[in-house]
Amino acid sequence: MEFFNTAKAVRLKSHLDKFLVADEDQRSVRQGRNGSSNKVYWTVELVEGSYHLIRLKNSHGGYLSASDEPFLLGMTGKRVLQALPNPGVKRCHSMEWEPIKEGYKVKLRTRGGTYLRANGATPPWRNTITHDLPYRTATQDWVLWDVDLVDLSVLQHLQSYPSSSYNCSSLPYDQSLNSNISLSHHHHELASESLGLSRVAHRPSYASERQSGMEFFYKAKAVRLESHLGKYLVGDDDEESVRQSRSGASLNARWTVEFVEGKDNVIRLKSCHGLYLTAAEEPFLLGMTGKKVVQTLPTNKTHAPSIEWEPIKEGFRVKLRTAEGKYLRANGATPPWRNSVTHDLPNRTATQDWVLWGVDVVDIVVSSDASDSPASCLSPPSSFNSVLDDTGTPPTRRPHIKTWVIQPK
Template sequence: MELFTKTNVVRLRSHLDKYLVADADGSQVRQSRKASGRGARWTVEEITDGESKKVRLRSYHGRYLTATEAPFLFGMTGKKVLQRDFEPGADFKHDWEVTRDGFQVKLMSWSGKFLRANGGTPPWRSSVTVDEPHSSATKDWVLWDVETVEAVEELVDDLCDSTVSSVASDDFSVDSEPASPMSVFSLKSPPARRNSNLMLQAITSNKFRNGMDFFHRAKAVRLRSHHDKYLLAEDDEESVTQGRNGSSKSARWLVEYVPEYDNIIRLKSCYGKYLTASNINFLLGMTGHKVLQTLPQRLDSSVEWEPIKDGGRVRLKTRYGNFLRANGGVPPWRNSVTHDIPHRTATQDWILWDVEVVEIYVNSPANSSKPSAPPLPGSDPVPVLASAPVPPPPSLSASFTRQQSNELNGLSQKMEGRIIYYNIAEENGEVLDEGSQGYSLIFKGNGVEELTRKFEEETGLEGIIVCNRSPLNGRLYPLRLQLPPNTVTMRVVLVLPMSNVARDLEAEGLL
């Protein structure tokens, strides 16, 4: 049911990779490979009915997806599925009970039968009925992928539909004297429609293509999180974590382009397994789900990721609307990777990733199947794959070296601040890894309140208390209004607000 609660507009994709589409006649439904357009969009209305999880699906005609009692073919078990106006008293026919099956859902009608996407020869081909799978070969016919529809996508679809309908109605004219034998027809668009076309081009290029620019010709990449840690494939060949060692083979992910889409990729670890958005809860009662390395028998949507540009970084979205998220905070969240939606401002950046290309295709993989021109005589053929070149150090004159040294010194003087190393205390105030260097950040201010906000953004924790350990008795004391002056580095301990040590500090009047 949570697949329907992420947005109020969805697309439903069948096992045949076709979409549930409302026909333009306002009554029929069918399957189509065309995902764009208003016909493939369904508005979700949740129904409260005890413990049952039910929805109603409304087409762009304002009519509801309805399971009828009329047979699809005489003598067959399947019943027709139509678009119908809301019927008071018979509204139960518009209700669909949602049952999750892995990453897909089954939609059961009031009659106890399921929404089914049929295959085979006509008239079954591309039809939709309510029925039950009667053999193992058809058990997948009642499974549907739920794809969320963004507001920008809705605008694109509406512009496409309006442009196509306008062209079909009045935009074709016959030239009396064509310029060439091929140019018999010409399209004449009024200014308003040309503006719509320009808007459509701008939206589609910015929204759907720019995210792939980060992976242009990339064969292998590293992904660096907001915490300056890399996405790592653990040697158990199942877990995925974060770590600072970006030079290890575990940080390297091979990029696979999905032929059917121009905005979807797969990422394969050094162990030959795919980065997978599982449906396993990371912690019971929490929203995040585990991200794993898997090698499914059939490559499904759980291993597919859509890159979306966000400034100079990308968000990697699952086909169900979640994002690849690098978690911070205390264990077990620390260094974990889940797929989720950020619910607070402090964690908005946790789904942003820097893409570092470490190996490239010399020729675009999309064009690799096309025949290439033969090599010149006496020349070696160009390899398809190559490592990202590292430019050699330039030869510098002594005067330029002195100038560069002066610029670097000036730059280091401008980057004022201090390095603050920090650890997070346990419930009783003990710091397990206090002897190690721990984590660090660069802080340019002097106020404790400002530093506290910086730590909250870095760790995702709220209400933390920034403390210092006394060199005399080893006890933790909260820092006051200002940080000590003339210190290049500092070491602090972060205390959680509901811990025992926080209560002790409050009882002593130190908070």
């Protein structure tokens, strides 16, 4: 519920980087890539007396509803529709959803125990929305949603249906009500302008993809990085290899954050062994594009870019970009890929989430300075800073270990 307690409105993004859309037929619900459309905004309403439940109302005034109608005969998934309030029913459970936190995403569970699911694969499944249980490992991510908070106060006066009482019907909209709840083209433009979300701003571009993620690290002295597999980035005891592990309480999962003087958009991550997370030039496997990520102690300034990572915000997670434009990637699948970490570009749709990381702050910077700028949070001179002196002689490698406690999730 923490994603929705203070939210007036949200956009929900699926594992396919598509948004939950309420179609103009005022019945169907689907996925779409146009994040600036007014059809992707859902007003959040808390259910009176059940503070763990929410309702989601679209721009047409209808509610996201889990129907009992099968999507395809013989299949388990059932349709998710838009539905209108019905004065004949005191309360409609099909319009109530329970948000369940899963890392930096949420699952939306119905009263029947099924989940809001964004389907992939080929037609007729492509871009569809159902509610179902993810029985297969390959579909576990299909019920996970990113939550983008949106301020829709400007549009509240356009909603025709009051939020004081909630009755419902799982039937399609009454078409005679269309004139009372439809939004004009002018209102659509007003919504986009008030949110700073113009259509031009949402065209795919290099600039839009590089929204700074430095806010995750400004006050962080040390962090844990959680992959899409629910595993943590760890620096192994061999003081060289980097991998994924489920042991988030291990000291090896702690990475000290260092800001780079003169660069306000990059960070360095130092393991508990006093070594830096490094994008190496060595291929992980011959013939494959992914390259190794290791722990190193640079010996001169020419090696500096390989240990600098640019955080790029993606919803509630970050991508860590190298100087060459590649991303820190947590690999899945079978050995030798399983639990490995490389830097690469996610060229396939199925691997887009592999470069996204959740950031858990495990130690914060305590400072009397109220400034949130990176300069106010710079770590004290480290072994790396002393490496980059005029002598070119690297210091003795020593573990940089502090006592710390992480409460288990």
